[in-house]
Amino acid sequence: MNYQNDFPLIKNRGITYFDSGATTLKPQSVIDAVVNFYTHHTANIHRGIHILSEEATELYEESKEKVANFLNTKPENVIYVKNATEGLNFASAMIDFSKGDKVLTSVTEHHSNLLPWLLLKKQGVIVDFVDIDENGKLNMDELVEKAKGAKVMAFSHASNVIGTINPVSEISKIAREVGAISVIDAAQSVPHLPVNFSKLDVDFLAFSGHKMLAPSGTGGLLVKEGFTKTCTPPIAGGGTIEDVTLTDIKWASGAEKFEGGTPNIEGAIGLGAAVDYLQKIGMKNVRRHELELLNRFYSNIQDLPLTTYGPKPNERTGLVTFTLKSRLDGKMDIHAHDIADFLNARKIAVRSGKHCAHPLHYRLNIPASTRASFHVYNTTDEVDALFLALKEVVEAFS
Amino acid sequence: MNLDKLLIIHKKALASQKVIKHNKTHITKNLSCGDEVKIYLNIQDDVIKDASYQITGCSISTSFTYLLVEKIKGLRVEDVKKITKESFFDFLGVEPVSSGRIKCALIALIAVRYALS
Numbered sequence: 001m002n003y004q005n006d007f008p009l010i011k012n013r014g015i016t017y018f019d020s021g022a023t024t025l026k027p028q029s030v031i032d033a034v035v036n037f038y039t040h041h042t043a044n045i046h047r048g049i050h051i052l053s054e055e056a057t058e059l060y061e062e063s064k065e066k067v068a069n070f071l072n073t074k075p076e077n078v079i080y081v082k083n084a085t086e087g088l089n090f091a092s093a094m095i096d097f098s099k100g101d102k103v104l105t106s107v108t109e110h111h112s113n114l115l116p117w118l119l120l121k122k123q124g125v126i127v128d129f130v131d132i133d134e135n136g137k138l139n140m141d142e143l144v145e146k147a148k149g150a151k152v153m154a155f156s157h158a159s160n161v162i163g164t165i166n167p168v169s170e171i172s173k174i175a176r177e178v179g180a181i182s183v184i185d186a187a188q189s190v191p192h193l194p195v196n197f198s199k200l201d202v203d204f205l206a207f208s209g210h211k212m213l214a215p216s217g218t219g220g221l222l223v224k225e226g227f228t229k230t231c232t233p234p235i236a237g238g239g240t241i242e243d244v245t246l247t248d249i250k251w252a253s254g255a256e257k258f259e260g261g262t263p264n265i266e267g268a269i270g271l272g273a274a275v276d277y278l279q280k281i282g283m284k285n286v287r288r289h290e291l292e293l294l295n296r297f298y299s300n301i302q303d304l305p306l307t308t309y310g311p312k313p314n315e316r317t318g319l320v321t322f323t324l325k326s327r328l329d330g331k332m333d334i335h336a337h338d339i340a341d342f343l344n345a346r347k348i349a350v351r352s353g354k355h356c357a358h359p360l361h362y363r364l365n366i367p368a369s370t371r372a373s374f375h376v377y378n379t380t381d382e383v384d385a386l387f388l389a390l391k392e393v394v395e396a397f398s
Numbered sequence: 399m400n401l402d403k404l405l406i407i408h409k410k411a412l413a414s415q416k417v418i419k420h421n422k423t424h425i426t427k428n429l430s431c432g433d434e435v436k437i438y439l440n441i442q443d444d445v446i447k448d449a450s451y452q453i454t455g456c457s458i459s460t461s462f463t464y465l466l467v468e469k470i471k472g473l474r475v476e477d478v479k480k481i482t483k484e485s486f487f488d489f490l491g492v493e494p495v496s497s498g499r500i501k502c503a504l505i506a507l508i509a510v511r512y513a514l515s
């Protein structure tokens with residue numbers, strides 16, 4: 001299947017877009033949903049009696065139902081946030097920590113699943129890390145050992161650099177055994193793989209809408225049944241209460257308690273449309289499509305002086321991160337920014353740098369890397385074009 | 399600067415790295431991309447008698463370090479201190495790089511400024 005016609009930017013700009021790990025392009029149906037809200041239904045939600053407010057509220061709630069259904073949970077356990085970063089910060093703020101508590105995470109994490117935990121160090125919380133093996137997979141023996149006594153186990157579902165899909169069900173089982181709370185950064189899995197929140201049996205799971213074809217400023221924090229009752233909201237304000245007096249608060253039930261202030265209503269509606277779009281294709285087919293692109297990339301690169309990081313295609317999401325030398329026997333890498341600049345001149349968009357994962361780059365002992373990340377709108381022809389352009393980069397710098 | 403010209407300067411710039419006898423030096427790093435520039439200056443009577451560098455970085459940071467170091471040789475310290483981010487490309491007499499690569503180009507200027515301060 002070729003989905004390119006659904007994405008107007010591709011036609012308008014003629015760019016081969018390989019930066020979906022940073023943010024995805026938007027299909028026309030998502031753009032239309034946002035424009036339709038502005039042109040026919042603009043109003044605040046949960047507030048007015050008038051028809052527009054009612055419609056806006058319905059559209060917003062419909063979006064939540066779609067997301068809940070997409071990830072297999074109940075709408076009342078889906079807290080809308082502005083992105084995965086906010087979701088992960090919310091999770092850390094919703095957990096009560098005491099001095100000496102331990103958070104276990106890994107060396108591969110995006111800064112958004114690292115800094116919220118490192119911030120807790122000033123409260124006396126200990127942060128420990130699981131290393132990876134030579135294929136970029138978590139050392140599970142080390143994880144089991146270090147899980148003992150952990151209060152929180154915070155891991156990504158998939159790495160934004162090396163693509164590794166972590167065994168989340170196994171991690172949540174280990175967390176249950178040691179009585180730890182599991183927090184999953186699903187920013188790079190929800191857009192690319194079927195994700196079943198209930199089946200994964202984790203406590204918190206965060207994702208970003210803009211990485212799954214939806215507008216920026218959207219995302220979700222999924223929480224385990226009962227958590228919305230027991231946890232204190234990190235922010236509070238309009239919409240979060242059922243009643244408040246000068247001395248007492250009666251919190252709203254469900255996710256509303258955590259969504260203080262006017263939310264990104266049009267964004268949420270766009271997110272619902274993105275879910276519709278992805279469900280129409282089917283996440284299994286999204287995965288199949290990305291696997292085809294991955295396999296194409298890996299079968300092409302044999303004779304390039306290129307090093308890729310992370311496990312083999314069936315164990316990773318649809319992204320490849322690499323360094324490139326100017327010749328096969330060369331010592332020096334071509335700088336990632338030079339590669340990205342060169343590809344940009346050929347209308348190919350990739351990401352270069354450390355991809356908000358500095359500790360992982362230090363672990364891999366590379367100053368920077370180049371990442372090509374895929375989504376449904378990419379084609380095997382585009383992957384071939386990338387390969388040819390990389391060959392030209394090598395020639396230019398040799 | 400077009401790519402062909404850049405690549406020619408880049409090659410020259412890679413080959414021109416060395417350590418000279420110096421009385422001022424500084425290392426500047428760009429942590430987001432891993433670039434590292436070492437600047438060596440030999441200053442006599444407020445004049446930069448000689449200058450050199452060592453670098454790990456991209457073609458732009460390497461080329462602009464070379465261009466800057468070549469250009470400041472023989473100049474008075476006070477004149478070099480007057481180069482700003484805004485006047486940098488004019489001073490070198492080359493076209494500015496794209497906005498995404500400005501940081502790469504300016505790393506040498508930052509290193510020279512620190513070395514002089």
Ligand SMILES: Cc1ncc(COP(=O)(O)O)c(C=O)c1O
Pocket residue numbers: 021022083084085086110112113156158159160185187188208356
């Ligand atoms: C693995 C991972 N976690 C978290 C984030 C943060 O996402 P956002 O910037 O949307 O909050 C990203 C984004 O790059 C990511 O790749």
